[in-house]
Amino acid sequence: MADDQMKQDTPGPPVDGAAPGKPPAAAKPGGTAGAAAKAAPKPAPVPPGPPDPPPPDDLPRPAYLEALISRFGGAAQLAFWVGDWSVIVPPDRLLEAARILRDEPAAAFDYCSDVTACDWPTRAERFDLIYCLYSTRHRNRVRLKVRAADGQAVPSVTGVWPAANWLEREVFDMFGVPFAGHPDLRRILMPDDWQGHPQRKDYPLEGPGELLMEDPHEWLRLRRSADEADLS
Amino acid sequence: MAAGSVESMATDATRPMFDTDELVINMGPQHPATHGVLRVVLKLDGETVVDADVVIGYLHRGIEKLSENRDWTQIILLTDRMDYVAAATNNLAYCETVEKLLSLEVPRRARYFRTILAELQRIASHLVWLGSHAMDIGAVTVFLYCLRERELVLDLFEEYCGARLTYNAMRVGGLPLDVPPGWDRRVLQFCDVLLEKMVEYETLLTQNRIWLERTRDVGVISGPAAVAIGLSGPLLRASGIPRDIRKDEPYAAYGEFTFDIPVGTRGDTYDRYLVRLEEFRQSVRIIRQAIEGLPEGPVIGKVPRLIKPPAGETYHANEAPKGELGFFIASDGKSTSPYRLRVRPPSFCNLQGLPQLVRGHLVADVIALIGTIDIVLGEVDR
Numbered sequence: 307m308a309d310d311q312m313k314q315d316t317p318g319p320p321v322d323g324a325a326p327g328k329p330p331a332a333a334k335p336g337g338t339a340g341a342a343a344k345a346a347p348k349p350a351p352v353p354p355g356p357p358d359p360p361p362p363d364d365l366p367r368p369a370y371l372e373a374l375i376s377r378f379g380g381a382a383q384l385a386f387w388v389g390d391w392s393v394i395v396p397p398d399r400l401l402e403a404a405r406i407l408r409d410e411p412a413a414a415f416d417y418c419s420d421v422t423a424c425d426w427p428t429r430a431e432r433f434d435l436i437y438c439l440y441s442t443r444h445r446n447r448v449r450l451k452v453r454a455a456d457g458q459a460v461p462s463v464t465g466v467w468p469a470a471n472w473l474e475r476e477v478f479d480m481f482g483v484p485f486a487g488h489p490d491l492r493r494i495l496m497p498d499d500w501q502g503h504p505q506r507k508d509y510p511l512e513g514p515g516e517l518l519m520e521d522p523h524e525w526l527r528l529r530r531s532a533d534e535a536d537l538s
Numbered sequence: 539m540a541a542g543s544v545e546s547m548a549t550d551a552t553r554p555m556f557d558t559d560e561l562v563i564n565m566g567p568q569h570p571a572t573h574g575v576l577r578v579v580l581k582l583d584g585e586t587v588v589d590a591d592v593v594i595g596y597l598h599r600g601i602e603k604l605s606e607n608r609d610w611t612q613i614i615l616l617t618d619r620m621d622y623v624a625a626a627t628n629n630l631a632y633c634e635t636v637e638k639l640l641s642l643e644v645p646r647r648a649r650y651f652r653t654i655l656a657e658l659q660r661i662a663s664h665l666v667w668l669g670s671h672a673m674d675i676g677a678v679t680v681f682l683y684c685l686r687e688r689e690l691v692l693d694l695f696e697e698y699c700g701a702r703l704t705y706n707a708m709r710v711g712g713l714p715l716d717v718p719p720g721w722d723r724r725v726l727q728f729c730d731v732l733l734e735k736m737v738e739y740e741t742l743l744t745q746n747r748i749w750l751e752r753t754r755d756v757g758v759i760s761g762p763a764a765v766a767i768g769l770s771g772p773l774l775r776a777s778g779i780p781r782d783i784r785k786d787e788p789y790a791a792y793g794e795f796t797f798d799i800p801v802g803t804r805g806d807t808y809d810r811y812l813v814r815l816e817e818f819r820q821s822v823r824i825i826r827q828a829i830e831g832l833p834e835g836p837v838i839g840k841v842p843r844l845i846k847p848p849a850g851e852t853y854h855a856n857e858a859p860k861g862e863l864g865f866f867i868a869s870d871g872k873s874t875s876p877y878r879l880r881v882r883p884p885s886f887c888n889l890q891g892l893p894q895l896v897r898g899h900l901v902a903d904v905i906a907l908i909g910t911i912d913i914v915l916g917e918v919d920r
Binding site: 417425442 | 602603604607639641765766767779850852853866871877878880882887920
């Protein structure tokens with residue numbers, strides 16, 4: 307998929323070096339073994355992803371998912387946890403799944419409650435995109451999930467649910483997931499010239515703040531001298 | 539007559555009488571009527587709004603990121619600081635989501651008490667909304683009246699937990715404190731006072747000609763359009779969609795009470811006012827039932843000392859005063875803090891509808907429409 311569009315927005319060299327000991331690229335493609343070795347000095351290794359447990363066999367599948375399952379077959383993976391149903395579909399068929407869920411009379415998920423993401427940096431497709439849907443007619447909820455690699459463009463669902471506009475902007479701002487076909491893909495919470503995407507797991511909690519934007523090298527120098535002071 | 543004379547200029551159809559350039563102005567971020575640090579870039583044709591671009595993020599404190607580095611109990615404090623005029627409902631939504639992840643049973647008394655607190659909070663939040671909305675449109679008296687009654691709610695909260703704004707009033711599994719002695723009686727007294735004083739607000743506003751002129755048919759949005767753009771809470775109900783999470787997906791103890799969902803017919807600013815006004819009465823109804831039926835027993839369930847939900851993720855939504863307040867929480871099962879915590883703030887999603895509401899209206903109506911959406915920037919930006 308197109309992963310060119312958003313590259314300029316991923317952290318530049320000073321940021322990468324600054325994120326303490328966690329270069330984001332290292333964790334990405336190597337699979338679990340290489341990534342686990344890389345993450346060895348860290349106290350708690352990040353799990354490779356959410357469990358997404360399949361529904362128990364004796365649990366009847368809800369009627370609102372039948373249309374999607376019959377169309378997708380094995381491509382749609384079902385998960386059930388603490389009473390919530392979720393469906394995991396491949397990103398290139400996201401729009402198809404979204405339209406089925408919205409337009410099929412038994413589903414009628416006309417209300418997009420939330421669009422959010424979750425970062426699992428040790429997994430090759432590191433981002434989980436989560437669409438929380440609600441049907442104002444049947445009063446059901448379901449979650450649609452898509453997995454995407456870093457920089458991989460995911461089709462925007464703004465054409466299906468206009469409510470996703472700002473929500474996708476926030477995901478783009480916080481995680482750097484580019485949405486293809488979004489009408490207005492700008493940062494929303496962070497300043498327009500911000501570097502990096504704060505909700506990524508490799509983005510430090512204590513950020514460099516405004517000094518980084520003004521003078522990255524000075525910030526790096528200060529950071530290093532603080533580390534040396536810690537050592538001595 | 540000479541070609542350049544005044545008469546020929548006036549009759550020359552090709553030459554515009556006035557400049558017709560569109561004017562771009564900033565409303566905010568420091569503007570008393572934007573209820574905080576909201577900036578709206580308005581594109582104006584004369585005094586009519588052609589388009590609006592909402593700029594937010596001035597109050598972004600990274601609560602979601604911070605939550606990944608705090609333990610499950612500490613996050614309750616952070617939720618106080620999102621919608622700070624309705625802190626208790628934020629506490630409730632967060633605690634219920636964690637309880638869902640833990641599959642934890644909450645004692646019945648705690649559920650009843652939580653419902654009372656949430657409804658008191660709804661009244662307080664709506665009072666702030668009504669007061670500031672009316673003041674934006676010019677009715678300063680209503681603001682003073684509303685804050686007078688809100689003070690009584692804050693007193694009740696202070697008596698319960700010692701705080702007046704950021705309560706930290708709930709815990710995972712229940713509540714930290716039991717009902718103070720005599721508190722339930724004072725809540726009932728407050729309910730009587732509120733219903734009495736509401737007559738005053740209605741006398742001042744409901745049939746007020748200026749109020750009607752400023753709110754009738756201003757910012758009309760149809761039901762399907764409101765669903766599509768993701769409005770929730772009173773805004774959605776005023777457009778005729780009877781959606782209330784308290785009824786549709788009952789949480790706390792709402793399933794055990796009878797109450798009505800007020801819906802509007804026109805979907806304009808006046809309907810949104812009427813819907814919220816009726817919600818005061820329904821809240822009072824719920825509180826009275828809850829106090830009457832308040833069961834005996836503990837207020838906190840069997841909570842493990844170290845909260846560590848099993849690996850998994852869930853989304854749980856509450857009907858906050860402003861709309862659907864949802865929490866999406868992912869736990870990795872190992873650490874004592876959430877792996878990912880996402881807040882679905884109602885104000886954020888409702889504010890998204892602002893450009894659609896203001897198009898074609900006057901600049902003065904923008905003020906009325908920001909007021910009718912009922913935003914709290916602490917929640918929009920988190």
